Amino acid sequence: MKRDSSLHLHIPHARFRPGDTADFSYLSLPRAGQSPCPPSDAQASATRDLADGLVRVIGDDGGAVGPWDPKLDPGLALKGLRAMLLTRIFDDRMFKAQRQGKTPFYLKCTGEEAVAVAQALALRPDDMCFPTYRQQGLLIARDWPILDMMCQIYLNPKDRLKGRQLPVLYSARQAGFFSLAGNLGTQFPQAVGWAMASAYKRDTKIAAAWIGEGASAEGDFHQAMVFAAVYRAPVILNLVNNQWAISSSQGVAGGEEASFASRAVGFGFPGIRVDGNDFLAVYAVTRWAAERARNNHGPTLIELFTYRAGAHSTSDDPGRYRPGDEYQHWPLGDPIERFKAHLIRIGAWDEARHQALVAEIETQVDAANREAQGLGVHSNGPHHDPATMFEDIYKEMPQHLKEQRAEMQRLRVLAGRAPS
């Protein structure tokens, strides 16, 4: 053992910063098909290697191999490909709208589309999702209208959330999509409570929650793990490790010495790390966890190992904190390109059809965007009546809020901002 004469404080460092050449060869990446697939009622200890490993199905040649191959129905596969493409094109269009000033904020999930889309398809439509702001693919995979999402982003009169929420903090109860929180991590233990309620009512629905590796340092993550383990809640706990929490590397969140998935084994339930850019692997692992939960065997922690290809949001410039071309060196590639190559390889898809699909989706997004912008945008309205800000604080509006609303209206009339 090396001995030191005095103590020193360890500060984790990102491996690569601007000016460096990223080299991910230090990552130990098993080949596709190598991870064993235990039965879905396995004990936590049986998943120890899975928690430190990486479940992969799509091989370098595009073939699907190994015991985790979900043998996906071709129709569902194409639905998944379409939802991933729609998510990416939607993201690009909304990013541009922010740059044009039509919305104050946007946040893309580029490079992570397989996470939400494959997981949505592995769940039942009425299973309840408690996402973060980077799982817009859940709504898209569940066929939620993108027009509705755009109206929230533009904060126009058709925004069901009445202009209250930061763009992208959706809520869509009908789609099984819980109101998004800007306070990261709060949804994680709430999902456990929802799952406990479902179990108490002898329902068949399960819950799924998402958290980023950065926010997994919050107490909420650990409380969710404890409660999920203690009550064997029918919940899937997903930790999306996209390597970056704004400018902080995953080492700052505790990923330097252990995988995030391995935390689950200590709590007494399975942890599985999966190649988050491998659509089939994400689908298979999620389906495994869903089957486990639905049969009363309790929770699973899934670490989705991926890479945040874009900025955190429209408010940061990643060139300030990581190499501009780091994503080009990411060894797990792009989820859409990999899945497309797989579908072509098995003869279910071809380049011509792909180009036609991209063109069709671009037309769809442009049409919805024109319609949404016609209904109003952040920069020049119209918007909801500001008086609606006093609604929904309590079920019934208390007197003091009625008075404050009247006071605001009086001043708006005085200022010529509202008709008398």
Place this chain on the structure above:
Amino acid sequence: MTSMNMVQALNSALDVMLERDANVLVFGEDVGFFGGVFRVTEGLQQRHGEQRVFDAPIAEGGQIAVAIGMGAYGLRPVVECQFADYIYPAFDQLVSAAARLRYRSAGEFNAPLTVRSPYGGGIFGGQTHSQSPEGLFTHVCGLKTIIPSNPYDAKGLLISAIEDDDPVLFFEPKRLYTGPFGGHHDRPLETWAKHPAGEVPAGYYTVPLGQASITRSGGDLTILAYGTMVHVALTAAAETGVDAEVIDLRTLWPLDTDAIIASVGKTGRCLIIHEATRTGGYGAELSALVQERCFYHLEAPIERVAGWDTPYPCEFEWDYFPGPLRVGDAIRRLMAA
């Protein structure tokens, strides 16, 4: 009617609601098999089963987060936070989630949870078992805050809280669990047995939120109080011989402003008392309200008597607690003005 102390009345409220509504669940530290450290949940697990009344890990943030998720599903969870002093780990879940869920989802989701928590001083609990943190929560729009002062109100208010579709904090003055307490710690303990408010119906009834109670009518001075301090106000009023009107607010939010305005409009003098520390406390909000709405009726400056702005000191409890000596002193000063 049955004679009940506040613990029994609260137990009865939970029992009634567990019986009436299959969506009501009760959980928290030690509330299951053991029946709670203050015995409020005694026998409930045996009667209603461990699916409905159960122990929770010692993680207040987790307990309340889980209750929010249950509420989103459609249940009406009642969480016991073992001491109000332990509620701070749940602050983010209460402020950012429970209080905002209806607003941020434009009514798609709500959090109809009730958080019960033993509260306040007078039991030599030191600074980690005596605090009065209500002012941290009355500042948060979207929450409701209740502090009962007697068994009858405690039961009726708790049932209202459980049935309410908004998140409710229900602080239980633990010094009042077994009897009224007028603030003289050196006198024999009283019980609820001979107190009119210790007569509690065995079945279902409610006390509505947002309605204060005039505990003592008077013409010369209005005392605004809640929880244990209602009884201190009564003691001080009797000892000074001043014709004071004592208003028990019962629910801090929603607040019965009409009752306050009517009383101060009549008496022209207002004393506000609470156990919580003074600076930035709920009394400051009450004082501002009275100044804004009753200024032309006031014949003396509004006074506040509150806990000193220190942590709650164990050995010096009776120098800290705003008892009849301090309240009486303020009454005399107000009447001399």
